[in-house]
Every structure is written in C-alpha cells, then in structure tokens.
Amino acid sequence: GAGVSQSPRYKVAKRGQDVALRCDPISGHVSLFWYQQALGQGPEFLTYFQNEAQLDKSGLPSDRFFAERPEGSVSTLKIQRTQQEDSAVYLCASRRDRGPSFAQYFGPGTRLTVL
Amino acid sequence: AQKVTQAQTEISVVEKEDVTLDCVYETRDTTYYLFWYKQPPSGELVFLIRRNSFDEQNEISGRYSWNFQKSTSSFNFTITASQVVDSAVYFCALSEANFGNEKLTFGTGTRLTIIP
Numbered sequence: 732g733a734g735v736s737q738s739p740r741y742k743v744a745k746r747g748q749d750v751a752l753r754c755d756p757i758s759g760h761v762s763l764f765w766y767q768q769a770l771g772q773g774p775e776f777l778t779y780f781q782n783e784a785q786l787d788k789s790g791l792p793s794d795r796f797f798a799e800r801p802e803g804s805v806s807t808l809k810i811q812r813t814q815q816e817d818s819a820v821y822l823c824a825s826r827r828d829r830g831p832s833f834a835q836y837f838g839p840g841t842r843l844t845v846l
Numbered sequence: 847a848q849k850v851t852q853a854q855t856e857i858s859v860v861e862k863e864d865v866t867l868d869c870v871y872e873t874r875d876t877t878y879y880l881f882w883y884k885q886p887p888s889g890e891l892v893f894l895i896r897r898n899s900f901d902e903q904n905e906i907s908g909r910y911s912w913n914f915q916k917s918t919s920s921f922n923f924t925i926t927a928s929q930v931v932d933s934a935v936y937f938c939a940l941s942e943a944n945f946g947n948e949k950l951t952f953g954t955g956t957r958l959t960i961i962p
Contacts, residue, residue, distance in 0.1 A: 773952030
C-alpha cells in the first residue's frame, strides 16, 4: 500500500514569507507526528496528533509554527514569517494506533530553505 | 528526560566486513521502546526494528542483528557481511511508554559507508 507522502518535496522561501507543508499519512493510521531535521542531526519532535486532536505540541519552537489535522487524516504544518533558522527538512510520520509500541512510518520529508 | 547517544559519527568499512553501530540511551521509565531507523541518501527514514524494555532477547533478521542490554542501557546494531547498499545514516531512537508522551527521541545518527 501507499506510504506517507509529503508535499512539496522542496520549498524555497524568502525570509518573512509564510509556508504550508502537507502530509498525507498511511490510510487508516490514527497517529501523526511532525519532526524537524537539521543538517547532520537526528529528527527533533515538533508535534503529535491522535486523529484530529493535537495531543502534544511541546516541540514547536515558536508561535510562528502551527499544525492542524482537521479531519483526522491530512495534516498541514504552517510556518509564519519564516526565518533562516527554520531551514531544515520537515518529516511527517504516521502510526497505526495509539501507543509507542507501534512503529512510526516516515514520509520523504519537505526540505525548506529560507533565503 | 530521555536521551539517546550514538557516539560513532562516521564509520567506513570494506564490503563484506561486519560492523557494529552503538547506541546508548537514558530514561527514567521502566517501560520504554527502542527503535532503529535507516536513512539512505534518498532521505526517507526506514523502520528497521522495535524492541520493548521487557524483552532482552537478541534478534536476528538476515544479515542484521540487535543486541539489547538493559544493564548497560545499550541497544547495538550489527550488520554482518556488509554490502554497498547498507551505506546510509542509521538512527537509534527511544520512546517512553506514557500515553501522551509518545514522541521518538533520536540520536544524532551514525553515517555508515561501505567501500566496494
């Protein structure tokens, strides 16, 4: 079956622009995660949804970052007034059910470059 | 707080050699899960294995094997008879078993290069 898909794969933004990154999870997966991966580093947690409920947003670095999953499927990560330090790969992962015993499956990521 | 340390930043071995990637973790929980992911040059993280804290049995899957030792808080990964396709960045990750705190905490990764 289809895996996690993300769009766009690459995004170049001028400093101060708003961007929206989309994630389509594996069909039927109830949990969805967003991570940020800086160059040469491991992914860092941003936020987590269970269906449409955002249960943990402790990793969002500032109030410029906002995520939603209104119908419990597709999710959008929005970054307002982008800054150069926002340049990174943004990874989305989905998981079949609630509970850490289930593995998270990752999409290919969106590489954001802020000029 | 949970933490994962992968002290080996880069490893290079000649094809067909065995190689072990180290992973050391810290957590205050007694129940937790450990994972290994592979990130090839294409960039997509590929799930390899999950292990819970109550199962210290070593696991083998083809050329891959994992050694989990709670006494040393380690979860090491060995590739036997390495192949060029094994070249990638490998991440170890930890998740605590608390509903509501279900994020993965990753190490910084080990870049493995297999020389033909």
